[in-house]
Amino acid sequence: MAEKLTKYSEFWPYYLREHAKPQTRAIHYLGTGLALATLVLAFATGNYWWLAVTLVAGYGPAWIGHFFIEHNRPATFTYPFWSLISDFRMFGHFVSGTLGRELQKHQIRTA
Numbered sequence: 001m002a003e004k005l006t007k008y009s010e011f012w013p014y015y016l017r018e019h020a021k022p023q024t025r026a027i028h029y030l031g032t033g034l035a036l037a038t039l040v041l042a043f044a045t046g047n048y049w050w051l052a053v054t055l056v057a058g059y060g061p062a063w064i065g066h067f068f069i070e071h072n073r074p075a076t077f078t079y080p081f082w083s084l085i086s087d088f089r090m091f092g093h094f095v096s097g098t099l100g101r102e103l104q105k106h107q108i109r110t111a
Helices: 008-017 022-045 050-070 080-096 099-105
Strands: none
Touching: 008 080, 022 050, 022 080, 080 099
């Protein structure tokens, strides 16, 4: 992507295109789920070292997916905040069963 995006409404379709392969999305769901679990664990136990694990659990699988499955650069490197929001948005669409519609709406071809 040559031009820097300035609106989240432009970023979201870009984000979905960068996650076109179902395997990439699956490994993201794993990372997001692990991140949520370790976040809950940190607050439930009062052991805030779990927050460091949260970062590794969330970003580790996602970056592996981008480098080895999707073969692209994680959006986190350029758009960290929007990327984090979109990780949870995509996870929410997956859990609610609406991701297929969202991909179709933005004309995202899944590999």
